[in-house]
Amino acid sequence: MSSLDGLPTFRTVRQDYQHLEQSGTIVGDTAQLAVVDALDRLIEEIASKRLASKSSALGWLFAKRKPTHEPVKGLYVHGGVGRGKTMLMDMFFERVTVKRKRRAHFNDFMADVHDRIQKHREMLKRGETKETDPIPPVARALAQEAWVLCFDEFTVTDIADAMVLSRLFSSLFSEGVVLVATSNVAPRDLYRDGLNRALFEPFIGILERHTRVMALDGPTDYRRRNLDRMQVYISPLGEDADALMDEAWEAATAGHVTRQERLAVKGREVVVPRANGTAARFTFADLCEKPLGARDYLAIAAHFDTLFIDRIPVMGQERRNEAKRFILLVDTLYDQKMRLVASAEASPERLYAGTSGTEAFEFARTASRLTEMQSREWLDAAATRAGAD
Template sequence: MGSRIRSAYDIRVEEGVIAPDPAQVPLIAALERLEEDLSKKGLFGKQPEVRGLYIWGPPGRGKSMLMDLFVSASPEPRKTRAHFHAFMARVHDLVRQWREGDRKSRKAVFGTHRGDDPIEPVADLIASEARLLCFDELQVTDIADAMILGRLFDALFERKVVLAMTSNRSPDQLYKDGINRPLFVPFIDEIKARCAVIEIAGARDWRLDRLMGSPVWFADGGAGRQAFETLWYDLKGGEPEEPAHLTVLGRDVVVERTAGSMARSSFADLCARPLGPQDYLAVARRFHTLFVSDIPRLGPENRQEAARFVTLIDALYEAGTRLVATSAAEPEALYPCGDGAFEFERTASRLREMASASWLEKATHE
């Protein structure tokens, strides 16, 4: 039987859903190898050791798209796909449940209650759910994540869980300049030993090409809304949407609709809630593209929401996060008069710059 991932890829090329890219060829071959290895049987019916994949390269090269295709096509019955941040949020929650749980609650979640160390029962639970664990956008910036990853992954590898992951960074660049990074280096060595490292670094950024070919500020009512929706679905491809949980100063800030490193939200959700600069900085660091819908005309009557919007735009601008928006007006006409209009002129200028092709092309985001 032929490779399922190759067949799925070829069908989409023939249908014109995706364009062939020579830079993706090594990755497709690596995914074919992984698919074949997962199908092999070990001696006496035991699962053999299977080397996973660590796929890295700049944004927009098709890493997530090919990962989604692989997960969909893989015949492995026990498989899980998640964004790395969502995966780690769940791990931290499971660790908390173990530490805070009594005998009964531990038994209900983990099937056991013995011991003080949460890593073993957490690894047992994850391994019971998935032999193949795939996640996107591995990036380690948090000391709590860095300290738990090595031990958790060691435990998962012992249970023959196979990892396939994408990242914008090479393994050696993970947690670069992080606190106590030497303690994290053994995890990097383990990843390189347990996973084939594949770089995908074609010159073409597919998401940027699509953004460059489209307006990103839509201020013309119904037609603009439809174009906004079309652009969102084009850019996320077949990637599933899921909520993202950002921990900011001990609080849980939820962005309900995300796909990999893209997010979308309404103006009301972002600016009518009591969010502050640290929340917006967390959003800007986490996502390379943010879709914001239903930006209203602004004025003294909604001055507080306007102030939050200014703070949000400043955070996105400094982080190089790309903005796609639907609005009641063009940037220069968003806050036309009244108290605060003069101060908003700087934000209007930034919005216009962020909608330009030159800014989209130079904007960078790790």
């Protein structure tokens, strides 16, 4: 362990994990420790590969033939929601000592891939390339940008993704890319019951050959356990409410790295100010004072299972547009059975002060749903939904 600006830094994932355990931030878990040790071994293998690559780059000075090296086998960790997968990925990504590394949600990565494929086809039409197959050049470009790829929430639901995965990852792995991924499901359960799944199945074998598959199983949903102790609807607003929201956020994210994310929605981007795995945090202004609609809220619900909303105000006639968006937002969260943690100026039934227009009538439903989403029954159903994803 060393220190940077007075904050402890750790050389290994295990050191970081043990520090969190000793400080009481987390409870030690044998299944997590097995993944911790696997991540540390992978970091060592990647470091050795880097040194070997540097040596072989000068191999022509000393031998006619470059030495060959076995490719580094990545890691695929699957387990239920709240098992600490994102926390462990945070630790790994921070400590893997390569410059060319990339971390992304799998769906965002595949959107980028499809954009690149389309651009290559346009170049082919213009006569700017002679490669008729876009997959190899796209894979080469991706490998040049990052040879360690880290995916949060690896899942396959889109047939367009399913159709290109085998060839894309065959090319990526042949370029030496190392994959580290977390998922709620084992490789064999990816794209289960998907359209034309037989065409997708070769990818499963490719994935299993190039990664070590580990199950992070266990009965404890740590995020759920931590949130169960917290108030999920906090009112009125003020410093105390802000502090309680921060405390709940730290409980839900285990105090680990949060970052801004961007979700692609029909050629636009929805900015997620703070995200950690499947938890996201917005202010009311982020979600309801900007021109967002149903597609945007559905995209958020597709990426996350726990949503924090800070500082929901009382809305009157002058805020009818914001009220309309808030009604739509709550309907979406309710339909998708998401966990909601919110701070608000007033209790749910007092959040809309207008007396005319459809908003006054519709907000009665919104208030009822906000109240229901605080109940133990709702949180149990939300946990079941998250674990099934």
